[in-house]
Amino acid sequence: MTRRLAWGFLALLMGLALAADWIGGGSYAQQFRDFPGAAMCRRFPLGTDALGRDRLVRLLVATRISLLLAPAAALVATVMAAAIGGIAGYCGGMLDRVTRRAIDLMLSLPWIFLLIAARALLPLNVPPAASVAITFALLAALGWAAPARVIRAGVRDLRDSDFLLQARACGCRGFRLLWRQVAPNLKPVLAAQFLTSVPLFILSEANLGLLGLGVADPLPSWGNLLHELETDLSFNPGVIACLGLMLAVLVCFRLLLNQPQTPNC
Amino acid sequence: MGRLKRGSRQLARLIVSLAVTVIVGGILTGALVRLSPGFGVDEHALDPERDAAALRAREAALPERGNILIYCARHTAGMLRGDLGMSRNWNRPVSGLLAERWPVTAQLMAVGMAGGWALALAFALPGLIWPARIWKTMAGVCSGTLLCVPSAALALLIFVYAGPVRAVMALAVFPRVYEYLENVLTQAAGQPHVMAARARGIAPGRILLWHVMPVAAPQMLALAGVSVSMAFGAAVAVEVICDFPGIGQLAWKAALARDLPLLVTLTMLVTLGTQVANSVGDLWTPQRSEAPA
Numbered sequence: 001m002t003r004r005l006a007w008g009f010l011a012l013l014m015g016l017a018l019a020a021d022w023i024g025g026g027s028y029a030q031q032f033r034d035f036p037g038a039a040m041c042r043r044f045p046l047g048t049d050a051l052g053r054d055r056l057v058r059l060l061v062a063t064r065i066s067l068l069l070a071p072a073a074a075l076v077a078t079v080m081a082a083a084i085g086g087i088a089g090y091c092g093g094m095l096d097r098v099t100r101r102a103i104d105l106m107l108s109l110p111w112i113f114l115l116i117a118a119r120a121l122l123p124l125n126v127p128p129a130a131s132v133a134i135t136f137a138l139l140a141a142l143g144w145a146a147p148a149r150v151i152r153a154g155v156r157d158l159r160d161s162d163f164l165l166q167a168r169a170c171g172c173r174g175f176r177l178l179w180r181q182v183a184p185n186l187k188p189v190l191a192a193q194f195l196t197s198v199p200l201f202i203l204s205e206a207n208l209g210l211l212g213l214g215v216a217d218p219l220p221s222w223g224n225l226l227h228e229l230e231t232d233l234s235f236n237p238g239v240i241a242c243l244g245l246m247l248a249v250l251v252c253f254r255l256l257l258n259q260p261q262t263p264n265c
Numbered sequence: 266m267g268r269l270k271r272g273s274r275q276l277a278r279l280i281v282s283l284a285v286t287v288i289v290g291g292i293l294t295g296a297l298v299r300l301s302p303g304f305g306v307d308e309h310a311l312d313p314e315r316d317a318a319a320l321r322a323r324e325a326a327l328p329e330r331g332n333i334l335i336y337c338a339r340h341t342a343g344m345l346r347g348d349l350g351m352s353r354n355w356n357r358p359v360s361g362l363l364a365e366r367w368p369v370t371a372q373l374m375a376v377g378m379a380g381g382w383a384l385a386l387a388f389a390l391p392g393l394i395w396p397a398r399i400w401k402t403m404a405g406v407c408s409g410t411l412l413c414v415p416s417a418a419l420a421l422l423i424f425v426y427a428g429p430v431r432a433v434m435a436l437a438v439f440p441r442v443y444e445y446l447e448n449v450l451t452q453a454a455g456q457p458h459v460m461a462a463r464a465r466g467i468a469p470g471r472i473l474l475w476h477v478m479p480v481a482a483p484q485m486l487a488l489a490g491v492s493v494s495m496a497f498g499a500a501v502a503v504e505v506i507c508d509f510p511g512i513g514q515l516a517w518k519a520a521l522a523r524d525l526p527l528l529v530t531l532t533m534l535v536t537l538g539t540q541v542a543n544s545v546g547d548l549w550t551p552q553r554s555e556a557p558a
Contacts, residue, residue: 105286108539109532110498112416113516117532120520203415210417211505211517229421230506243418250413 006252010067013249017064024057029218046237049228055238058220063245065221066202069136074197076140078190081147086186088148089155090178099152106145111200112207114142119213128219135214135221139201147193154189158182192257199253206246222246279544286537344530354524362515362527363534370500370511373434377496380435382489385443392447393454393477394469404447408440417502430507437499438492445488453481486545493542497535 021027032038032052040047046055088099106114118138126134158164167181202222208214209223210230217224225242343350349359388404411419416437423433453459459476467476501513508514512531519528 101282104543105536105540108494108543109536110494110501110539112498112501113513113532113535116501116516116520117528120523120528121525199413203413206415207417207502210415210421211502213517213520223415226415226418226421229418229425243414246415247410247413251409254409254413 002255006255010249010252013063013245014067017060017067020057020060020064023060024054026054026057028058028061028220029053030057040237046241049238053218055236055241059225059238059241059245062220062222062225062242063249065132065215065219066205066246067249069132070139070198070201070205071194073136073140073143073201074194077143077197077201078147078194080140080144081151081193082183082186082190084144085148085151086155086178086182089152090159090182092156092159096152099148103145103149103152106142107149111142111204115139115204115208116211116213118142119208126216128216131214131216132219132221135205135208136201139204143197143201147197150193151186151189154186155182158185195253195257199250202246202250279541282544283537283540286533286540344533349530349534350526352519352524352527354519354522354527359527359530363512363531366510366512366515369509370497370504370513373431373500373503373509373511374493374496376431377434377438377499378489378492380432381438381442381492381496384435384439385446388443389447389450390473393450394473401447404443408443411436412440412444415502416499417506420503420506424507430503433503433507434496434499437502438496441495442488442492445491446485449481449484449488450477453477456480487543490543490545494539497539 016023026032030053032044032048032054034052035044035048036052037050038044038048038052044054044056046059048054049058084099085103088096115138118141119134122134122138164177164181167177172181205214205221206223206226209221209225210227212227214223215221222242222245226239228236229239340350347360349363351357352359352362355362388407392400392404416433419436420430420433422428423430454477456476459472459480462472462476497513500511501516503509504511504513505517512535516528516531518524519531
């Protein structure tokens with residue numbers, strides 16, 4: 001039931017986010033020059049920012065970006081982790097040892113530090129759309145290590161199982177064995193790693209945005225909406241709504257993760 | 266004797282692993298700096314007011330643009346000698362910048378780790394002594410909520426409301442430590458010898474101190490090593506938002522100024538530091554787990 005509620009809430013939010021332009025009656029970058037810094041009113045339910053942009057539309061567009069791109073990045077990271085961890089765990093030996101060391105090395109670095117360092121290697125002065133792509137591509141490229149460790153352990157457990165022995169005895173080998181026998185049995189692990197990565201990426205984007213290294217203005221993201229706190233010290237409704245929404249979304253992902261998986265009988 | 270042998274073997278493995286990190290890290294960081302856009306280009310060359318002699322002098326001071334392998338080898342050899350290179354943005358040796366800033370970060374991390382662990386223990390231990398559901402739920406809600414707020418936003422909120430900004434460190438470390446700690450302690454408390462002690466009517470505090478903690482200690486120590494990395498991650502956000510002149514802020518400024526020599530050196534040093542911290546826990550683990558119950 002909790003799981004369904006969480007899925008329902010996320011679907012509703014996604015629906016609202018996709019209809020952002022229709023709900024707000026304008027674009028996220030549109031400036032209402034007669035209403036800069038407007039308080040909450042019927043026309044602007046969350047008010048406007050210092051440039052007169054509708055906070056509600058910006059919040060919904062930011063939600064759309066996070067809810068679309070964080071799962072996409074998590075999917076890429078999980079696929080990378082499955083490939084790296086799966087092959088290392090299945091092959092064992094030197095390859096496994098080297099992969100394990102590489103994973104340990106990646107995990108020993110503080111995540112935010114790694115992101116800052118990697119972000120600085122890429123151009124900082126880029127168009128907003130490119131900054132979104134760079135931010136989430138970076139998260140996907142660097143977020144494989146923790147899932148890879150779990151997947152590697154899962155594959156190592158499966159490697160010596162009876163059904164794999166039987167499959168090998170029947171002549172199933174190499175990639176086919178991995179794809180047809182190992183991968184389907186790793187589905188719950190992969191799903192859990194995917195669901196763990198999504199909130200992590202949402203939080204990381206928010207942290208990067210707050211530090212000025214995330215999505216570039218005028219494109220809104222939860223990070224750069226929270227960044228408003230730095231210039232506007234009063235608690236505006238846009239920031240409260242952004243924090244509340246982020247909290248609700250992350251709690252939903254935690255609920256999805258905490259629920260026990262139904263066994264496939 | 267066997268334990269000593271195993272311990273020395275692990276120590277040797279740690280030293281080899283750190284040496285490999287320095288050498289591989291040196292080569293990689295050297296390659297990154299050498300391949301970065303704008304390497305060996307002096308922006309003063311674009312200044313029409315500079316005379317030719319001054320520009321030639323500056324060009325002579327710039328790193329050579331020769332073979333990348335030679336550059337990486339020199340870079341690594343320099344690192345092994347303790348020469349961490351020059352910061353482009355500050356125009357100062359990296360080692361000097363680090364010497365100035367590490368005490369600030371160390372202090373913040375110490376506060377974060379001490380506070381985070383104190384909070385995590387304060388929430389986890391009572392739940393073991395008096396296993397009431399309400400307590401676990403409350404602790405779960407607190408840690409879950411804090412886990413869902415970006416540490417930079419937390420720092421900004423406390424900064425805006427003129428709260429104790431160092432407390433952010435503890436609040437950022439606490440939920441991450443609590444989740445693991447609670448699992449480790451619950452597992453240790455479910456051991457048969459602990460149940461037997463409970464059945465014999467031994468006081469809960471005594472069970473915790475003499476039966477649960479010794480079993481959980483090696484994992485807790487390993488967790489302490491990992492929490493160094495967590496504390497450093499939180500320190501970056503806190504230093505940037507609250508303007509603490511520490512290593513995190515230095516890395517952030519280096520990122521904004523694209524000061525790659527500084528940034529890649531910092532990254533490598535942070536990796537080494539966290540590797541040492543993690544390995545200390547690993548070194549301790551087998552020796553403790555072999556100790557008689």
